Amino acid sequence: MLDRFFYREKGLFLQSLHPLSALTYIAVLLVLALVFNHPLYLLGLLAVTVTAIKALDGIDAWKTFLRVSLGAAFVIVIVNAITVRAGETIIWHGPYIPVFGRLNVSLEAVCYGADMGLRLLDIMSIFCLYNFMIHPDRILDLLSRFSFKSALVLSLAARMFPTMVSRLDSIKEVQAARGVDFNAGTLKEKMGKYVVLMKILLLTSMEDSMETAEAMYARAFGSGKRSHYVRDAWRPRDSVCLTASLLAMGVAMYGWTKGLGTFSFYPRLAYLIDGLTGIVLLFAVIFLLSFPLILSWGWHNCPFIKSKI
């Protein structure tokens, strides 16, 4: 059931990007989602992200992210509505509550909460995109160049994790064959049965870890400078995507220092579209961020573009 949430190799263009350019693209999206609070900008980012998820064939899984985000967005609206005192347009005079004072709900606070809910959806979607776009091993590969010990711990653990989950299943089967019923009993009894599982798992895996360590000793781990080789190729597509992402970041930062992309909620809501420059900047950023998507379309549909990138 859970397998649709994590990376699966589908041979798609966006999955073939070098981890560095893919990671930069995701990071730029994330930073922009955290920096901008203008609803139109957040919607634009959402549109780019969801299109990318669609290009990666992940809309089904994204719908689950959408449901979770809407639930959390509701909580954000409530918390903002009851704690913010800065809005002028009061839409509901509430009762007096000990810690918080008088409960006055303002339109501005509700709008701010909704906007933040949109930001949450943006961030969740960006992570959803990350999950489909980059294989964890390739990130670890990248990491291992400059911090090999942490990368080794993580890749060992990531390698062992599926083994452990399947080992848990077989221990559970063995226990069940001996007459242990995992569904019977009170919560305390159930916990006891599961903890026995964990204990057996811990003991066997710790024994294994000693053997892993022996194997590492035998291969002279840590005896000198570590050798490594590069497996990921850097192709023209990566240069294009990296340049476009960095340019988008630059343009957005320039606009941001000029006060574009931010929306003032308090004390009263500002105009949604305030001058032409804001809109031009928005389109420039969205265009630059769409570059990987355009290339993806070209790669899948146009043999000439495919041969060049």
Added chain:
Amino acid sequence: MKKLLSRILFWLGFAIIPIFLATAMSGKTSITREWGLAASIIIFGAVGLMYLSFELDASSPREIAVIAVLGAVGAAGRFAFAALPNIQPTTFIAIASGYVFGPTAGFMTGSTAALVSNFFLGQGPWTPWQMFAWGLAGSSAGIVKRLFPHIGRWGMAAFCFLWGYFFGWILNLWSWTTFVKPLNWQSFVAVCAASFWFDTFHAIGNAAFYLLFGTGFMKILNRFKLKMTVTYIGADD
């Protein structure tokens, strides 16, 4: 020298969140609307400092393998107990390994469990916060052991119980700084009130794990700690 630098980085990583929290609540900064970004940078910085500290620390292949296994067990625990709502042994495993193997190993176990389980459950904006919170649970257990060697069974159970709440509050920091304005203690209390029952179940689960099975787990871990210690004997001894 490397060892000293590793210690300094470790404590810096530890201190960064309380300083951040105090600054956010005081309202005396020039940062007005970018708290969401600031919080993300700070959490990545804190986790990065902790990892750098581990990187500089001298650790043997045995330690590396044991930390990786414990991290994977913690991650697998999130799946094993999926049938029982709100009861997850990951916090307990991080605390137990920190208590036995020391603060740095505890941090690495907790944060590895968070990151690796999210490879399979899906990464999200909560990942660095979970890495930090579980890591901190592990390393604080190591520190508690150094400060109070005779803390006893009930003391540790109380410690596990408290971590149920600390974990929730650290994770709340993310949603609070990113989505709530103004940042003051009232709004933080409101966010924590929203997660109160989740945190309480988590806390009770932790304490129950410790009281029922803590001793057995620690015994296994201590046995392997003994096994890990290698003494090299020179040829002329």
